[in-house]
Amino acid sequence: MSFDDLLADDGRVEPRDEMPDAYRRTLIRQIAQHAHSEIIGMQPEGNWISRAPSLRRKAILMAKVQDEAGHGLYLYAAAETLGVERADLLDQLHTGRQKYSSIFNYPTLSWADVGAIGWLVDGAAIVNQVPLCRCSYGPYARAMVRVCKEESFHQRQGFEILHTLAHGTPEQHAMAQDAVDRYWWPSLMMFGPPDDSSPNSAQSMAWGIKRFSNDDLRRRFVDMTVPQAEILGLTLPDPDIRWSEERGHYDFGPIDFTELGEVIAGNGPCNRDRMAHRVGAHEAGAWVRDAATAYEAKRAARAEGAA
Amino acid sequence: MSTAWPLWEVFVRSRRGLSHTHVGSLHAPDAELALRNARDVYTRRQEGVSLWVVPSSEIVASDPGERDAFFDPADDKVYRHPTFYDVPEGVEHL
Ligand SMILES: [Fe+2]
Numbered sequence A: 001m002s003f004d005d006l007l008a009d010d011g012r013v014e015p016r017d018e019m020p021d022a023y024r025r026t027l028i029r030q031i032a033q034h035a036h037s038e039i040i041g042m043q044p045e046g047n048w049i050s051r052a053p054s055l056r057r058k059a060i061l062m063a064k065v066q067d068e069a070g071h072g073l074y075l076y077a078a079a080e081t082l083g084v085e086r087a088d089l090l091d092q093l094h095t096g097r098q099k100y101s102s103i104f105n106y107p108t109l110s111w112a113d114v115g116a117i118g119w120l121v122d123g124a125a126i127v128n129q130v131p132l133c134r135c136s137y138g139p140y141a142r143a144m145v146r147v148c149k150e151e152s153f154h155q156r157q158g159f160e161i162l163h164t165l166a167h168g169t170p171e172q173h174a175m176a177q178d179a180v181d182r183y184w185w186p187s188l189m190m191f192g193p194p195d196d197s198s199p200n201s202a203q204s205m206a207w208g209i210k211r212f213s214n215d216d217l218r219r220r221f222v223d224m225t226v227p228q229a230e231i232l233g234l235t236l237p238d239p240d241i242r243w244s245e246e247r248g249h250y251d252f253g254p255i256d257f258t259e260l261g262e263v264i265a266g267n268g269p270c271n272r273d274r275m276a277h278r279v280g281a282h283e284a285g286a287w288v289r290d291a292a293t294a295y296e297a298k299r300a301a302r303a304e305g306a307a
Numbered sequence B: 001m002s003t004a005w006p007l008w009e010v011f012v013r014s015r016r017g018l019s020h021t022h023v024g025s026l027h028a029p030d031a032e033l034a035l036r037n038a039r040d041v042y043t044r045r046q047e048g049v050s051l052w053v054v055p056s057s058e059i060v061a062s063d064p065g066e067r068d069a070f071f072d073p074a075d076d077k078v079y080r081h082p083t084f085y086d087v088p089e090g091v092e093h094l
């Protein structure tokens, strides 16, 4: 079956199938960027592991951050089925030639930020990722199925943190509110630019890489989240949010996309820190990788000597 | 140098009585580390009771371009299916 017939039939493209170069390139860029986001995303929350307020919270947070490492691995493996090398993708990340989600360039100033990230950032990621489980490229779709299964715990643990804080002392409530105030708008920006300035969306939709437009997904996220905020007893920092009977959706205020542009351009609060930490971790871990390689070489040489 | 770690395909048996199913892949320098990494990456939530790791380079795959020629000998052998046969009214347990 040809590539076009396969797409028309809502079928899945598999690694050894013929596919247009532009489709392959677009997928590599998107999956790599997604993988980079997962592993860079470990940093803001990793910042709080050693300061989690209880052993229970600490164990949960470690499990969550470990999941994100796993998500990175699933996605790098999916990208590699398209004929690229993981080392090369990491190199492109480290030299700034490939991006990661700009949400991870915001700092985690308080414990409540861990809650806000789980609730809002993982929540937005889920809305983005669920449709990707039906993406036209098989290995990416299958990786997303695994990722989505694991994400729902991430969002719930964040919601639980905020719920506990919001129903605690006035100081704890204020801390939760402050975190939501800072993370709300950046979370809405996670869905990307508005549809009328998202030039590549149409092609990605035609290829079955993208299933819904940025604005549709953003609207879905707002509709899900506003009632949850009410249950938390926290407000969202947007005076324009109100239910629209005629549209059947929540209205919300305009998003400052110049901020998104600035953060993507490298001028967010933590861009430099995140990259320095990532490159540092990669370099500091080199001896472990080298030792494992040397050990295997020795074992192979011994096996050969014995034979 | 570490970039040369081979790729391994990971198969998980989710419970006794089911076959191992392909779940993904990973890089590791040797089989033992491949197994340990596979445990940490693919069975963090009790997804399995048994794991296989197989060097990807050892897998021989059929060619998608040859798919039609390769598989079409089965196309005209409908008589291999029980539904091919007419069973007279009233016959039971057949
Ligand atoms: Fe994730």
Ligand SMILES: [Fe+2]
Pocket (backbone or CB within 6 Å): A068, A122, A151, A154
């Ligand atoms: Fe997550």
